[in-house]
Amino acid sequence: MSPAAGQNHSPGARQYVLTWVALLVLLLVAVGTAYIPLGVVNVGLNLGIAVVKALLVMVVFMHLGISRPVVRLAAVAGFFWLALLFILTLAEYVTR
């Protein structure tokens, strides 16, 4: 559709389209596996796939792959601090 397809310094359209295909495939895998009884593995798969999808969006679409280190640091910081909140809070609940 786009007349100028990927011959320049910014990430190519091709790369975006491939990422999009990967995201849709992962979506189908997530729905599909949700109907296969795997016990605890189901939860792990659901969340694992979500993490991979989020990483794809952030690294490719949001350009983290080609960003300055400080921008990556800002991105990581948000999730790191959220992990602190989750780990310490949930640790309290499971040891009650």
Added chain:
Amino acid sequence: MAPDAVVPDAPQFEDGEQRRSAATLGMWVFLATEVLFFGVLFGGYAVIRLLNYDAFVVGSHHTDVVLGTVNTAVLLTSSLTMALAVRGAGLGQRRDTTRWLVLTLLLGLAFLGIKGVEYYQEYQDALVPVLAFRYQGPHAQGVLLFFYLYFVMTGLHALHLIIGVAVVGAMVVRNRRGHFGPEYYIPVELTGLYWHFVDVVWIFLYPLFYLVARV
């Protein structure tokens, strides 16, 4: 092909490169605050699910997995069109940029429309806490909390998306007026980052509300 962009005055910066890197970093810091903003709800979800797991299994069977999946695909696609819009703006392809932005906007509206249909179904099924909640089956109170979280979290996400649609609309107008060019398209770039972030939030909401123990 691309006439000069209209660059708003910003005397605090030495040059365009400093300005652009400051803007991008600022947006990412803002998104980090958004991660923690939504994070409270995800943390609340985790704790309440830990305490009421059976109710969450029941609750998620009452969400519409087909519409939810379709909506996820719609939003993922809108991220693609948004990425292409930002790329077009950086290359100075004004017409393409407008086209991709409009497509993104339409996909965003489609998502909101489908979400509205889902909300309406849940209203008819009497699954909306406070407004209409008449679920009487097992774990009724836990299911109430499940749907409370469902509406708060998807509602806050939808609010972010509405803001996103409005901002994308503004970008369409500004792009058509020739405000952007290869040397200045910071607003389009930041809009893109915001849009993708809203997509990332949904990527996590989807399994948590639609895929809990489907078997």
Added chain:
Amino acid sequence: MSTIAAAPEPSYIDVSYTLRSWLTTHDHKRIGLLYVVSITFFFFIAAVAAAIMRVELLTPAGDLLEADTYNKLFTVHGVVMVWFFLIPSIPATFGNFLLPLMIGARDVAFPRLNLASWYVYSLGGLFVIITLIAGGVDTGWTFYTPYTTMFSNTHVVAAICGVFIVGFSSIFTGLNFIVTVHRMRAPGLNWFRLPLFVWAQYATSLVMVLATPVLAMTLALVAIERILQVGIFDPALGGDPLLFQHLFWFYSHPAVYIMVLPAMGVVSEVIACFARRPVFGYRFMVYSLLGIAVVGFTVWGHHMFVSGQSMYAGMVFSLLSFLVAVPSSIKVFNWTATLYRGSVSFEAPMLYALGFIALFMMGGITGIWLAALAADVHLTDTYFVVAHFHYIMVGAAVMAYFSAIHFWWPKITGRLYPESWARLAAIVMFIGFNLAFFPQYIAGFLGMPRRYHAYPPEYEVLNILSSAGAAVLAVAYVLPLIYLGWSLLRGPRAGSSPWGATGLEWETTSPPPRDNFRRPPRVDGPPYAYDTERGHGP
């Protein structure tokens, strides 16, 4: 190194005198002063609430106030002091004014966002005033559920709106500072040449940006639950009130570091200047600032030792709380080591800074008692806790705030203040503070619970001492208003660097021009290049 004023360029104050020019300014220096005016206003509102409480506590019987009124007073005192004075106190005023100057920038990265943060602050303040006029709120500043969601009959939602909104002003300030420090430094000013004040603002901004959204969302959930009567904090539905405490303290413990980290930055600048020596162990000072900012996020459970949280979590939180004492004491040791063999002089900013160290140490050491699980069971919810956090938040942080006012007053206003009056005020403040709060340690240790308007007669002497101290403290807070006001009109003109201090902010004129520097500054060495042999500045 003083700049030669070739062509007299107007200072940032002289650019324009209209009210409009102040309310629409994008100048970080003017925005800092807008904040000074606002937080001073709220400081006195909260101080009046404290004064009324201290009068009530002069006698054991609850004779002046109803219990309900007393509850509203300590709630207002807490809410306003914490969110409308202490959190913005140093960052939004001196941080705004000095950060771009210290890094040699023309302004912060996002000046419009900076102005917006002040308007957002004012809007939040408006909600608090509305709450007060409507009849107040009685939940305590901690808004604990289920009292807030189910039982309180006061204006909880309005108060929460105020706090929710004001949170965004500190997010905006923090975001601005982080980007400014990363992207706007002058040529040659690498990270380890930054003054510690800038590092402190940076560490504070991290906490502001990463903790405040958690508070905002948590309070929003409380408000929703109060309105809808459905929510995740309701145990009857399978929710958990303790979850609120986890989320609340995830913000509110780091919030203490939002108050004290900038204070540490101020004290580092002042001590180096008046000891005429570089700060001892500069890098360790930097690492300990960042260490406090990060580790401070992992200790919140020590507010919940007796709340029914898991015993194992209690042990972990206790250990982590002890850990945060390490970077804090590194700072105290390094300040002390900076003084050693310095040519120390005792101007007013230095007196305030030394007061900070003494009070911070007292507050910090009693904090270690409270971090110990077993001791906390006895001390929790007593006046010991009240005294502990007032030593940190009022003793230490407010002393540093006054230190900053006096140290940078000549830079901000271009005038000198009367030194002997200022020294007197510093000494009166230190004495008044200790008289007001040291007896509370004893009362708390003996078992006097906090948040009651009446108490058993055996605590009467201690409470009378405390109230007397509060009166002395009030005098010490009003004194600077008078002599600084005089200085504003009549004070002698200050040169660009009256203390002979190092740092880019002293190289421009006092008060600085709109764009801060006539020529873009360059930096070619570490901070605090004081020559120990040289005498004092002019």
